[in-house]
Amino acid sequence: MGQRRRVANPPSQGVAGARTDCVRVSDRKHNICMVSDFFYPNMGGVESHIYQLSQCLIQKGHKVVIATHAYDRRKGVRYLTNGLKVYYLPLQVMYNQSTATTCFHSLPLLRCVFVRERITVVHAHSSFSAMAHDALFHAKTMGLNTVFTDHSLFGFADVSSVLTNKLLTVSLCDTNHIVCVSYTSKENTVLRATLNPEIVSVIPNAVDPTDFTPDPSQRQEDRITIVVISRLVYRKGIDLLGGIIPELCLKHPDLHFLIGGEGPKRIVLEEVREKYQLHDRVQLLGALEHKDVRGVLVQGHIFLNTSLTEAFCMAIVEGASCGLQVVSTRVGGIPEVLPEDLITLCEPTVRSLCAGLETVIAQQRSGSLPSPASIHARVKNLYTWKNVAERTEKVYDRVAGEEVLPLDRRLWRLRAHCGPVSGSIFAFVAVLDFLFLLLLQWLVPDRLMDDAVDATGPHRLWRQETIVKQTKSRSHSKGATSS
């Protein structure tokens, strides 16, 4: 995994000693807590983004922990590769793997995580995640620096968007720094949350190019295979896919579809398959594990993405990295992801997508497409996690120097920035949150919380003579109840 930067301090320090000089080192190395509702075992772009970014930051010598909610029986504390510590907190899941937000109930556990891990920067991910917003809110109350990464785009028109945008405004108005994954996304976020564009950075997602290498020998030359890999949900335009399949299959008898992913819209594809009797040509693979994705991708010639909204599409980068010709809808940040000759952009309609696919199929037949290896070579250096981590590190360095608004100025800012009604309401909530924090600090003072043993960061004990033997990735949580 490349060069491991060692830190000047000797790592074998006692737990108690670690705290004092941790503060001193913090201008270089940060203690980062990533908070999001979405993390493994859930699969998706946000999840792998958090994981990969954390791994790179750990390699750079920062201490990273992740807080998410409990998935079924997976609750408590777990360790992943390289000592990445994950807290699966027992919070009630409400809808779509997002926790219920009451602004308060997550405070005790999150505070416990922040205090015992001596967190300096809280980094929340995804605007769909209620837990991320909660964490931002609590972190500001506790006087920690905050960073937020937005992974998705939103509309402005319908009622739900209006409400969510208001919430986002409140949540982000006193956040130190915001990261977006593409310029479209930045524009969208700035407008939605009425932010100062100065504090919004663009750091794109990345793929691990070594994981996605082309292998043309896997392709079957007597046919043309179109690969689709996405969750089968409305947002990913599966209804469009259901329209495209019969039309193209009718025209091209050697066309095959390979569809990976699972979701509520699977039924649409199944019906199409049955109605037009395409069982041998449309293959539904079901949920794919991340390690299997490459094996599916290399079997295809063309990668199709039908998303209706997308901030930064990692799937098309993965497809291109495997040497596939990419056809995608022209929505959100997709046009800025790949150079124009590697991608064919279409409008999000069945007709436009079909036309786009037709031209690519024709090119494929004539052999005028670039070779997979050349596509891979171009994409390889476009997006790497190392680059992402370096840029994120700069954001952290900048944030660490900034001050966190004290309560009075925070209230003033909420009132000034979010309108008189909602501003007042949330100012009141912020005061309540502060009082609740005081109550908790009285009930369980900070000094009674044991400092966690660092598995990563400057004082890491991972893979060394351990004072406390940690059971790797098998932690048992007993009597865990959400308070």
Place this chain on the structure above:
Amino acid sequence: MVLKIFFPQCCNRADSGLLVGRWISGHESAVVLAVIHYPFIPGQVKQYVQQMQTRSGVELSVLGSWSLPKEGQEGMESFLRDLSTIFPQKRWLQISRQMGKTGFICNVLNRDHDGESAQKVKRKKKHEDVKGDEGEEDKEEEEEEEKVIFIHYEQRKVMMSQLHPIENGLQDPKTDSPSELRQMFQTVAQSQPLFFMDKYDDGPLKSTHWQSEGREASIIVELLKQASVPLCLLVTWLLSLWTWICNIRIFSLYPFCFLSSKLSTCVQLSYRTEHMRTLSSPRPAAGHTQFMRKANIFVSFLVDVALGMLLISWLYRDNHISMLANTLVPAADHVAKQLEELLQWLMGAPAGLKMNRALDQVLGRFFLYHIHLWISYIHLMSPFIEGIFWYGGLSACLGLTFALSLLSDMVALLTFHIYCFYVYGARLYCLKIYGLSSLWRLFRGKKWNVLRQRVDSCSYDLDQLFIGTLLFTILLFLLPTTALYYLVFTLLRLVVVLFQGVLHLSVDFINSFPLFAVGLRVCRFYRLAEGVKFRVLCDEPGTALHLLMEINPLKVSTVVQTYRTPTYSCYPKDSWAALVKKLFVGELIYPWRHKTTKTD
């Protein structure tokens, strides 16, 4: 490695002699079972050990020597050491007590099994030398090379106790050997023949081990054993007669078959027959589990019959039966009257609700007619009720459970009208719910695909949609009326089911409660062991560590769980949520369960 020696407490003050016991292979531990005293002839000891080994099936051997110095018995040391050459063993233990000290001292002589004698002598000599020079150092050296723990146990309790969870004799050879403690318990339990030698026996050998206090009670036990054989035969014969009657063809015809599976008295009867069959089998119980099962069934049967007798003595005194009968008929009448009033109320505008008048009237009249039929039925029955009670009460001499099951059946028969109303209401409601749900699917352009068990999309014609809409509207507007009737009768039905449920629960409790096991747990707690616990005895510096092993009795809740007699438990296994869902959809609920599910 630490050497563990399990030492019986009764041998603490035994005279010097040889230790007989067993090495537990693979665990570095020895179980001492008895001490054979001086004087003895080695040949006889060997023969005795051999004999015991064949009788008990335990690999017994002479473990070493035991010496308790007394006045005038000096100079035994060298003799004891020489003994090791007579009984060839891989290891030879020399356990000794010193005057005025509580701790034991243990020397271990190791030797190769096929080692040459010269080597042996040399090694022994070395021991001797060191010992002769400085005794203290020798001990330390010993301790360094081999540490010893003495674990004292009470032989009687360990012999009688049964370690839980019970492992049946059959063990797959794949899994590793049973744990150390289990092996130790097995060893002590199996070497029972060793303990039969009495201290008053005039044999050539004298030994110390646990001795039973006396055998007076055993005469009575023997007599009972003798008597039980003809009793069992008699019961078996009666049972075969009973099964013959049950197997007559007429009972396997449809109505009988159906009735007997639904009447709780019949179920209880078959259940008891099963029990008696288990009890009366002439073969002795094989294994602990089966023995406990038999004993539990026997005790609970006795208790059941005793309770039944109590009930009888109460019923047939002071004419309680006729009193009951005289109150029952008016009560049934009263219920019918109340129902009638309820129906009248429903036919109007119940709780201010405006119902569909026509449907309401039809349903109301229909139910009223039923009640009318019912009242005439009750009046027809009323002269016989006392007789039924009188003869039914006699069934209590078979046990309280029978009386309770009979009561449950009678309640079921007396509330048959409520059941009927419920079924009509539920069927009607169910039909409407199903109709509505499929028509709702029609609106959304979907249909239920039976072959694939999923909802498919489907395009309907205009006239299909039109008819569907009409039907949907009609059903929707008639739903409240039906739902109200359904609700009221379901509530009534639930009351009856609840009462029957309580009865079944108590019958089930009497049938399955492991009274014998609980009694054993209370009176002889060591018989059912969950495990062991250790206490550190004296730890004088210099001597080996001494632990006292006590038996950790099984928790009462675990006893009940382990030894509960399996029954047809009558309780809805499905959860409350499932029950509520059933009620909502309008599926029928029953107090009994379908017979295929038997809980173990």
Place this chain on the structure above:
Amino acid sequence: MMEDEAFTDINGKTISLDCQSHSSFCREFTVSSPKTSMAKVMVYTCCVWLLSYTVFFFTQNTAVLSAAIVITLVSMMLHIHFVKVDHESLLVIGSLGIQLSSNYASGRETTTFIEMNKIKDIVINEAIYMHQIIYFLCVLLKDPSEPDAVSSVVPLFQSSKPRLNCLVKIYKSCQEILSKC
């Protein structure tokens, strides 16, 4: 060899750890919780009494008062018999096993003995407990079918819940014994 040291539990109350070394491979660790303070008992009793007296004042029913006495006594007895743990101890005997016992304030004792061949290791683990994340000591049990897997976890010192520094001390001396055998 005896040592007695004062530590705190996760709620900041003082607990004392008593390490007794019976031999080089047999050690006993006893964690004693503080006794219930008299003031606390008095406060609770007074609360119940005041409440019952208020009810009595309005209802003029003496049964309320006697019920209050009975309730106080019974709940106290239940508390000391089932809830209040006086001390918990861990007896580690090399090559034989580990015995955990907890003594309730009434003198009731519950003991469990785990044989050495079932034990995989003793570790310090983290868990979410109520609204806190705490460290606790636990025994990992082997899965009999596959020796590398852990079948279950037995937490130690469940009622006293000592803090990390105390756990580390116990952990180190347990490992000393376990590594020897």
